[in-house]
Amino acid sequence: MYDYYLGGAANFAVDREAAEKALAITPEIGRFARMNRWFLGRVVRYLCERGIDQFLDLGSGVPTVGNVHEIAQQHAPDARVAYVDHEPVAVAHARALLVDQPHVSVTQADIRHPAEVLSAPGVSGLLDFSRPVAVLAVAILHFVPDSDDPAGILRTYREACAPGSYLALSHAATITMTESEAHRGQNVYRSTTTPLVLRDRAGIAALLDGCELVEPGLTPINHWPEPTEEAPANGYGAVGRMR
Template sequence: MDRPHWAPESIDVERPSVARMYDYYLGGSHNFAADRAAAQAMITAVPDAPLMAQANRAFMRRVVQFLVESGIRQFLDIGSGIPTVGNVHEIAQRLAPESKVAYVDVDPVAVAHSREILAGNDRTTILQEDLRNPERILHDPQVRKLLDFDQPVAVLIVAVLHFVPDSDDPAGILAELRAALAPGSHLVLSQASDDGRSDEERREADQIYRRTDNPLNIRSRAALTSFFDGFDLLPPGVVWVPQWRPESPEAAEDAERAVFMGGVGRLGG
């Protein structure tokens, strides 16, 4: 196939990417035939897959608006994905133009496209790095130049933790990030939960994502809640993402169909 200009030579366009599958669920165009085939297989197995991605994205937008209204002006978005409408910097800078956003993603397409989108915006940066290397993220010169960790920072890890197995110690990763944050900082998490899903759906989703570099690691509400250790969990706690401060009661109906659970914690002190 012809390689589009935005696709780095280093990537294997025949192997599905979770970032590009997510882009497809959201109606984006930065994906390949292999990504679309895997995403369609996921939709066949779990018809709510596009709704899941859209609900999670809407959760992220509501959270960013809440954080800006709470006085946060610095954001570290780890696992930011391929940019689509309603990115963190668009929401934050529309409400507070002085807001600064450091994006981090391991996917080369996500990083390359982000650089195009962010060109000329000196209050943003993009770093290619893995969540599992928190020390590299925290000490990266680009990140340090943009963000002042002596002031509150909101760390967003949205729809990413289910790609981090327990063997990689996600709790330890989050503890390392927490240790670098000033009081008043926030942690935003969401991840897929298998609460209420059938055994068949879980098996099929697991098999599909094993074709990518990032197999699924589905967790319960209790497991996700434990990741907020050291933070004060803000109301309404860890809930299905449509239930997190919905714009209307109707928006939270059938919330479990979203599959993603999420929450926001604040660092006291």
């Protein structure tokens, strides 16, 4: 669905059908997807400028325009990127596209099980956790319910990282959507394998505990680090430096 929102070709009829239902309720979902992709690009460039050359991309999804390794390797040709996703079709598609990339891995694992992710050969064999790493949790935690303890999940990833590492996060939210739009949009996602959890700003901020947020802090995704459009997109994003 996300790839379809972005105008990509790596999607199936069932994805397109569900995405069109969601867009019919609120076209803002498509705008969130586009703004979120721009947020990811700005974040990766920001981190590269601060010397980060290792990225753990949690819930990376189907490869589409502006992948992390493409952006990172423009700044640091030897940058290493470990993609992690649970969905077998997304993983198979990613592996086929990235087979000739020497500094990129694709791991099939559930991000809700950090020990499994961190010990996977594609992660532990590629990334050096004695040096700073950027953990990217971009547009993924709104698919993790409170019962799975998303804050605890992120805490485990942070504890595996060296001081000076970063956590980048974006999360869908109802900033300008009405309650009715949000409720009906969630109903569409409930019919998929990835139900959507909308959290308020305070709930999203709690996921960043343990990090020192860089300016401008937790903002609408299209206002980081400065506004690209005046109207906020319906999602928050931030980058935090791990203590």
